Amino acid sequence: MILGKLSQAWAYRGIHPRLDQVLDRLNDDFLSTVGPKAMQLEGDALYVTRFTYETLPLEETFFEAHKRYLDVHLMVQGEERVEIASPEGLTLFEQRDDFYAYRGEAEQSLILRPGSFLVVFPEDAHRIKIAVKEPETVSKVVFKVLVYDE
Secondary structure (H helix, E strand, C coil): CEEEEHHHHHHHCCCCHHHHHHHHCCCHHHHCCCCCCCEECECECEEEEEEEEECECHHHCCEEECCCEEEEEEEEECCEEEEEECHHHCEEEEEECCEEEEECCCCEEEEECCCEEEEECCCCEEEEEECCCCCCEEEEEEEEEECCCC
16 A cells, blocks of 8 residues: 655656556646546556545445555545555455455555545555545545556
């Protein structure tokens, strides 16, 4: 997991070539072009989508993880709590394609706000959409980055 500031995104270059492509796009000019339909940047290997939704009480949320993709979450408007845990310590209750849904306890917790971004790797189950105080409408851009081509 990486929690970084947009102004410091350059510091994370070199981890993976497709992540570098994402870091190059963390700017207002590019982000303003992202809409609610997935925008293919490199086919299924790299794409981006803007999501707008209401945050939820903790008990209405669950962890998700992926085995082939990492996610880069960038909050555009509002804030949400995000919890992180290792999938090995969680209980799997749903799986389809590269989406794995889990229940269990968090190991870490953070608040994602505009101006920062979160990178979650395949070993990082992440529970998103958690209301910080009260439910609110948020807008977030999420990049999906293929890192393991099985």
